[in-house]
Amino acid sequence: MKETLEKILNFWPYLSEVEKQEIVAQTFKVNYESKKIFVHGKDECKGLMIVNKGRARIYINSDNGSNGGEITLYRLLDGDVCILSAACMMKSLDISVSMELEEDTEFFILPKGLFLEISNNNIMVKNYLLEEISDKFSSVIWVLNQYIFTKMAHRLASALIEHRALGESDDIEITHDTLARDLGTAREVVTRLLKQFQNDELVELSRGRIKILDINRLMRI
Amino acid sequence: MKETLEKILNFWPYLSEVEKQEIVAQTFKVNYESKKIFVHGKDECKGLMIVNKGRARIYINSDNGSNGGEITLYRLLDGDVCILSAACMMKSLDISVSMELEEDTEFFILPKGLFLEISNNNIMVKNYLLEEISDKFSSVIWVLNQYIFTKMAHRLASALIEHRALGESDDIEITHDTLARDLGTAREVVTRLLKQFQNDELVELSRGRIKILDINRLMRI
DNA sequence: ATAATTATGTGACATTGTCACTGTTATTTG
DNA sequence: CAAATAACAGTGACAATGTCACATAATTAT
Numbered sequence: 121m122k123e124t125l126e127k128i129l130n131f132w133p134y135l136s137e138v139e140k141q142e143i144v145a146q147t148f149k150v151n152y153e154s155k156k157i158f159v160h161g162k163d164e165c166k167g168l169m170i171v172n173k174g175r176a177r178i179y180i181n182s183d184n185g186s187n188g189g190e191i192t193l194y195r196l197l198d199g200d201v202c203i204l205s206a207a208c209m210m211k212s213l214d215i216s217v218s219m220e221l222e223e224d225t226e227f228f229i230l231p232k233g234l235f236l237e238i239s240n241n242n243i244m245v246k247n248y249l250l251e252e253i254s255d256k257f258s259s260v261i262w263v264l265n266q267y268i269f270t271k272m273a274h275r276l277a278s279a280l281i282e283h284r285a286l287g288e289s290d291d292i293e294i295t296h297d298t299l300a301r302d303l304g305t306a307r308e309v310v311t312r313l314l315k316q317f318q319n320d321e322l323v324e325l326s327r328g329r330i331k332i333l334d335i336n337r338l339m340r341i
Numbered sequence: 342m343k344e345t346l347e348k349i350l351n352f353w354p355y356l357s358e359v360e361k362q363e364i365v366a367q368t369f370k371v372n373y374e375s376k377k378i379f380v381h382g383k384d385e386c387k388g389l390m391i392v393n394k395g396r397a398r399i400y401i402n403s404d405n406g407s408n409g410g411e412i413t414l415y416r417l418l419d420g421d422v423c424i425l426s427a428a429c430m431m432k433s434l435d436i437s438v439s440m441e442l443e444e445d446t447e448f449f450i451l452p453k454g455l456f457l458e459i460s461n462n463n464i465m466v467k468n469y470l471l472e473e474i475s476d477k478f479s480s481v482i483w484v485l486n487q488y489i490f491t492k493m494a495h496r497l498a499s500a501l502i503e504h505r506a507l508g509e510s511d512d513i514e515i516t517h518d519t520l521a522r523d524l525g526t527a528r529e530v531v532t533r534l535l536k537q538f539q540n541d542e543l544v545e546l547s548r549g550r551i552k553i554l555d556i557n558r559l560m561r562i
Numbered sequence: 563a564t565a566a567t568t569a570t571g572t573g574a575c576a577t578t579g580t581c582a583c584t585g586t587t588a589t590t591t592g
Numbered sequence: 593c594a595a596a597t598a599a600c601a602g603t604g605a606c607a608a609t610g611t612c613a614c615a616t617a618a619t620t621a622t
Contacts, residue, residue, distance in 0.1 A: 180482060182490035189490050193482070207475050215482050243461050250471060254428055257478050261401060261414070261436045264485045268525050269403035269410055272609070295569065304489050306610055311570060327569060327618055493578070516600060527579055532601060548587055548600060 121147075128170060128199050128228065134244035146234050151226050158219040160204045167231040169202040174225025175286075178204070178256075179301065180217055191267070191304030193217070194259040195286075202227075203253050267304055275303055276313050277341040280323070280332060290332040342368075349391060349420050349449065355465035367455050372447045379440040381425045388452040390423040395446025396507075399425070399477075400522065401438055412488070412525030414438070415480040416507075423448075424474050488525055496524055497534050498562040501544070501553060511553040 122144050126132050135143070149172065176196040182189035196202060196219075204217060239245040266275055279302050283292045296310040303310070314330070317323045322338050324331040332338065343365050347353050356364070370393065397417040403410035417423060417440075425438055460466040487496055500523050504513045517531040524531070535551070538544045543559050545552040553559060 180486055182486075191485070191489055215479050215486070217482065240464050243467070246464070246467050246471070250467070250474070253471070253474055253478065257474065257481070258436050260478070260481055260485065261438065264412070264414075264481065264488070265401055265403075265436070267485070268412055268488065297569075307570085308572085308611080309609065311572090312609095315571085325570090518600075528600090529580080529602085530578065532603090533578095536602080546601090 124172065125228065128172060130199075131242070131245045131248045134242065135238070136242075139238055139242065142234060143230065143238070146231050147228050148231075149226055150229060151224065152221055154221050154224050156221045160217045160219070165205055165232070167205070167229045168235045169205040170228045170230070171196050171198055171200050171202070172226040172228050173198055174227075175222040176202070176225060177220050177222050177302075178202075178217060179220065180215070183216055189304070190301040191263065192302040193263055194256055195222075201249075201252055203249070203256055206249055206253070272303070272305060272309060273313050273316070274341055276310065276317075277338050279303055280330065280338060281335070284332055284335070290335070292330045292332065293328060294330060295328055345393065346449065349393060351420075352463070352466045352469045355463060356459070357463075360459055360463065363455060364451065364459070367452050368449050369452075370447055371450060372445065373442055375442050375445050377442045381438045381440070386426055386453070388426070388450045389456045390426040391449045391451070392417050392419055392421050392423070393447040393449050394419055395448075396443040397423070397446060398441045398443050398523075399423075399438060400441065401436070404437055410525070411522040412484065413523040414484055415477055416443075422470075422473055424470070424477055427470055427474070493524070493526060493530060494534050494537070495562055497531065497538075498559050500524055501551065501559060502556070505553055505556070511556070513551045513553065514549060515551060516549055 125144060125147065129143075132140070177192050178194050178196065179190050179192045202219065204219070239249065266278075276299065279299055280292065283294055283299075284290060287293070296314065297307045300307040300310045314323065314325055317338075318325050320337075322332070322334050324333055346365060346368065350364075353361070398413050399415050399417065400411050400413045402412075423440065425440070460470065487499075497520065500520055501513065504515055505511060508514065517535065518528045521528040521531045535544065535546060538559075539546050541558075543553070543555050545554055
């Protein structure tokens with residue numbers, strides 16, 4: 121446990137011995153299955169959540185109920201903190217943001233009280249949080265920028281490249297629907313464009329799977 | 342000066358006497374004319390900027406040079422801090438964000454060194470900054486949400502209502518172009534929709550001016 | 563095997579974005 | 593002041609994307 125925390129927590133070197141001990145003593149693990157959804161604000165917030173192993177997608181949706189429009193803001197990978205859990209301990213966002221696990225995921229949870237205490241005493245911890253938030257802030261602005269100013273075909277190509285990197289393979293296991301939720305568009309649009317990509321022999325399509333044939337040409341789009 | 346700072350700085354009550362003195366001694370004012378543009382990252386960052394009196398618009402643009410697409414992220418009014426100036430002192434965003442003054446604006450500037458020192462010693466100052474950032478973060482997510490999931494007519498109506506509140510009058514002095522830049526759309530689109538609003542007798546149009554005729558019906562859109 | 567579920571495909575149409583203009587109203591300048 | 597210039601607004605044609613209402617195909621459950 122201690123070794124893992126050492127690796128995962130960026131601010132570990134700046135903690136005092138006492139703080140380290142407290143963290144090792146009080147932090148606990150929780151495991152959730154893939155596809156579990158957290159709605160920020162609804163679920164009670166137990167403390168600061170840090171991804172030990174797994175993957176999560178942070179997104180917003182059109183809350184108008186009927187048609188489930190969504191767009192992905194960013195993802196959390198191993199070692200990332202969920203700044204929403206951080207924010208909910210300090211001051212709440214008044215916006216509905218959700219998290220969906222894309223793999224079985226294990227979190228470390230730093231209990232609320234402990235985290236607040238340490239982040240109030242140790243400036244590096246607070247700095248770290250601030251940087252994380254700034255970083256996600258950048259991501260969201262980037263998404264907005266892309267959504268508004270960039271052609272769908274271009275964004276789809278980027279998404280394919282991103283998922284190729286996430287899965288470390290030219291064979292991507294993903295549905296058109298999932299891509300649409302990533303990009304904030306409709307499934308039909310993704311289908312249309314992928315069809316074009318296939319005609320151009322950039323990809324090969326099958327149910328729930330996209331095989332990248334020409335990564336170089338895809339990158340140039 | 343001291344009285345103004347007392348009013349403007351939310352964290353004033355939490356400062357020590359020494360800190361207060363230092364702030365009064367080192368903070369200075371700068372005035373800029375309406376329409377001045379700051380590009381975050383380009384202009385050297387002298388310190389934390391706080392709006393004393395005036396109005397600024399924070400926006401992103403499509404940096405592809407030719408066609409000047411823009412969308413407004415949020416506005417700074419009296420007493421607001423420019424979190425971009427804060428961010429640039431701690432860790433830089435790698436995204437191009439700009440600020441345009443919409444009125445002649447006076448800023449207080451807390452010099453970099455002083456601000457860093459105080460925010461490192463005084464947890465309330467850092468907390469305040471964190472809350473400001475979270476707040477703007479919310480705003481940006483809100484803009485994204487609106488852009489993706491909401492019909493243009495609805496958003497235009499909202500924008501008119503917002504500007505009515507900003508100017509405290511049913512007579513809004515604004516061009517179609519400015520509205521388009523707020524909403525992240527094209528001037529022509531704004532013109533089209535305003536035309537419809539006029540036909541529905543919601544507004545009255547003239548050059549550089551929109552008069553709201555039926556605020557209630559506008560709010561219901 | 564049959565039914566239910568999930569994924570994909572397609573055409574018609576609505577909304578919004580882009581382009582290439584024209585016309586109109588203010589502002590500057592000779 | 594009149595003419596030139598710049599800023600603002602209007603318009604039609606067309607492209608890109610979103611929405612809807614389905615059809616079809618592959619997979620999983622009963």
